[in-house]
Amino acid sequence: TTSLLAVRAREKHLELLADVPAETPRIVRGDPTRVRQVLTNLVGNAIKFTEAGEVVVSVASAAEDGGRARVRFSVRDTGIGIAPEQLGAIFDEFTQADVSMTRRYGGTGLGLAISQKLVRLMGGELSVRSEVGRGSEFHFTLSLPVEATVELPAGGRASLGGRRLLVVDDNETNRRILRDMLAAEGVAVDEATNATSGLEALRRAVAKGAPYDLTILDAQMPDEDGFDLAAAVRADSRLTQARLLMLTSAGRRGDGERCRQLGIQAYLTKPISRADLVEALGTVLAGSPLASAATLVTRHTIAESRRSLQILLAEDNLVNQQVAVAMLLKRGHTVDTVNNGREAVAAVRRRAYDVVLMDIQMPEMDGFEATAAIRSLPHGKDLPIVALTAHALSGERENCLARGMTGYLAKPFKAHELFAVLEGSVDRGHEKPGAEGALVGVPVDLEAFRSTLREAGAEEAVDSILDTFARQAPERMAALVAALASRVAPDVARAAHALRGAAGTIGARGLAGLLERMETAGREGDVDRARDDLQGAESELAAVVDYLRRRHAPAEVRMEAPR
Structure with a gap:
C-alpha cells in the first residue's frame, strides 16, 4: 500500500515510514481490498495535510485464543492537526475539518466516511487522536485469523546474526524502526544523529580494532547529508573497507552514479520493509556478485533476485500436494492448489499465474486435456506449464513437450530439481501471463x-x-x-x-x-x-x-x- 503513495511523499520531501514489528504475523486472513483502501485513504490524507516531517504507517498485534490475533493499524502524521470541536464530525460524509482546508488542499472528506464504513464492515471502528499544529493519528483494530507460515530461505545472502552496524540518521522514528528491524535479526546497532558524529563513531570503532560490519546512511540530513558523509568516509584512509548502504526518502537524478563513485554498495528508498532491508544487507555482507562494484543493490535488484512467483499446482494426491507446497513456500513463492484438470482450467481463467505445475494423471480431466484447454485461452498460449509425472520412462519428456507443456519433472523430485525446472521455465521468456508482449524484467516499453x-x-x-x-x-x-x-x-x-x-x-x-x-x-x-x-x-x-x-x-x- 505504501509503495505507490511513496511517490507523492517524495514530491513533498516527507519521510514515509512503515513500522511493522518482527513479531507481527506474516499472514492473516481478512479482506485485503478493504484494508488496502482504508490505508490508502488514510495515508493519502496524511500526506496531503502534512507539509514537513513524517507519515508513519504502523502495525501492532496481540495474540488471541483460537489462532487469531488483534491487529492494530495506524497512520500517524506531523501535519496540521484537527481542532477538538471538529473531531466529532470528521467521519461524516462531505465533512472536512475546515472549509478553508477544502480550498487549500482540495477534497471533500468523503474518503474518511468511506473508510469508517469499510472498517465497520470488517468488525472494527476507525478512531482519531489529533492536536492542532502537531499532527494526527488514525487507527483501527481488527480480529483476524492467523495463517501458519514458514521462514523464507536466506538464499545467497549472509546471515546477520552477531553483526555490528552503525545507523546515521537525524530522524528519531526511522532510527527506532531500523533498530527494531535489525535487533530481530540479532544485529547490534549503534546510532548517530548527524554526519559529524557518524564519522567520529566510524573512526573510534576502527581505532579499537572493531570496525562496523556496515553503516546505514540517511541521504537527507541537515548540514551534511548522507552523500557528504560517504565522501568523508572514502577520503579517510582508515575507512577504505567500510561498507555503506544509503536510505533515501526522495531519489534525485544522478543518485545512482554518485553511489558508485563513492563506493556505496546499496541504495534503498523509504518506506523500506524488513525483508528488503535484510536482503540488501545480507547481499552486501556476503560479497555476492549482486553486490559487485558495477552493480548497485536496490529494491529493483532485490525483487529480481527474489523472483517470487504466482504458482498454480494441479495435483490430486494430497501428500504430493503438501510436499510441493512446502518446498515452494520455503522458496518464497505463492501457491494455489487444485485437485484435477477441470479445476486447473477454471483457476487459470480467474487469475494470472506465472507458471502451472500440472500432474499428468488426474481424475475428471487429466493434465494433457487441461493443458490443451489452457492453451485455447487468450492468455494461456504462452503460460509456462510444467508436467509432473510418476513415469520416468524413455520418451515421456518428449511426449509432454509435444502435448504443449514447457517443462517436465519426474516424481519423486528433490527441491533443487523442482526449482531448477520451475524457474527455468519462467526464465525462458514468460514473465507475465495475460500481458501479451510484455518485456521481460522491464515494465514499460x-x-x-x-x-x-x-x-x-x-x-x-x-x-x-x-x-x-x-x-x-x-x-x-x-x-x-x-x-x-x-x-x-x-x-x-x-x-x-x-x-x-x-x-x-x-x-x-x-x-x-x-x-x-x-x-x-x-x-x-x-x-x-x-x-x-x-x-x-x-x-x-x-x-x-x-x-x-x-x-x-x-x-x-x-x-x-x-x-
Whole structure:
C-alpha cells in the first residue's frame, strides 16, 4: 500500500515510514481490498495535510485464543492537526475539518466516511487522536485469523546474526524502526544523529580494532547529508573497507552514479520493509556478485533476485500436494492448489499465474486435456506449464513437450530439481501471463512509446507525459480499489478502463493486460474475478512507477546483475 503513495511523499520531501514489528504475523486472513483502501485513504490524507516531517504507517498485534490475533493499524502524521470541536464530525460524509482546508488542499472528506464504513464492515471502528499544529493519528483494530507460515530461505545472502552496524540518521522514528528491524535479526546497532558524529563513531570503532560490519546512511540530513558523509568516509584512509548502504526518502537524478563513485554498495528508498532491508544487507555482507562494484543493490535488484512467483499446482494426491507446497513456500513463492484438470482450467481463467505445475494423471480431466484447454485461452498460449509425472520412462519428456507443456519433472523430485525446472521455465521468456508482449524484467516499453510520439512529431512531450502518469496512476489505482471494495461492477470496469488506457499508451503492456482482464470481469458483473487480479495489478503498477522514477537517474536504472 505504501509503495505507490511513496511517490507523492517524495514530491513533498516527507519521510514515509512503515513500522511493522518482527513479531507481527506474516499472514492473516481478512479482506485485503478493504484494508488496502482504508490505508490508502488514510495515508493519502496524511500526506496531503502534512507539509514537513513524517507519515508513519504502523502495525501492532496481540495474540488471541483460537489462532487469531488483534491487529492494530495506524497512520500517524506531523501535519496540521484537527481542532477538538471538529473531531466529532470528521467521519461524516462531505465533512472536512475546515472549509478553508477544502480550498487549500482540495477534497471533500468523503474518503474518511468511506473508510469508517469499510472498517465497520470488517468488525472494527476507525478512531482519531489529533492536536492542532502537531499532527494526527488514525487507527483501527481488527480480529483476524492467523495463517501458519514458514521462514523464507536466506538464499545467497549472509546471515546477520552477531553483526555490528552503525545507523546515521537525524530522524528519531526511522532510527527506532531500523533498530527494531535489525535487533530481530540479532544485529547490534549503534546510532548517530548527524554526519559529524557518524564519522567520529566510524573512526573510534576502527581505532579499537572493531570496525562496523556496515553503516546505514540517511541521504537527507541537515548540514551534511548522507552523500557528504560517504565522501568523508572514502577520503579517510582508515575507512577504505567500510561498507555503506544509503536510505533515501526522495531519489534525485544522478543518485545512482554518485553511489558508485563513492563506493556505496546499496541504495534503498523509504518506506523500506524488513525483508528488503535484510536482503540488501545480507547481499552486501556476503560479497555476492549482486553486490559487485558495477552493480548497485536496490529494491529493483532485490525483487529480481527474489523472483517470487504466482504458482498454480494441479495435483490430486494430497501428500504430493503438501510436499510441493512446502518446498515452494520455503522458496518464497505463492501457491494455489487444485485437485484435477477441470479445476486447473477454471483457476487459470480467474487469475494470472506465472507458471502451472500440472500432474499428468488426474481424475475428471487429466493434465494433457487441461493443458490443451489452457492453451485455447487468450492468455494461456504462452503460460509456462510444467508436467509432473510418476513415469520416468524413455520418451515421456518428449511426449509432454509435444502435448504443449514447457517443462517436465519426474516424481519423486528433490527441491533443487523442482526449482531448477520451475524457474527455468519462467526464465525462458514468460514473465507475465495475460500481458501479451510484455518485456521481460522491464515494465514499460519506452522505445515503443517514444517511437509513437516521434512519428507524431511530439517526442519532446515524452517526459511530461510519463511524469503525469507517475503522479496520477496511484490515484487511479486507489479509485479501482474503492470500486472493488464497494462491489459495484460497472464502477470496477470504468476504473480499470481509465487506468488501462493510460498504461497502454505509455507502453506498460503487462499492467494494461491485467487491467483489461479486470475491466472485462467488471463488465461481466464478476467483481470477485476482478479482485483476483488486483494484487498483480498493484505490484505491476508499483514496478512501473518505480521504473519511471528511476529513469531520472540513468546510472541507477541500468543495473545488469550477472545472471
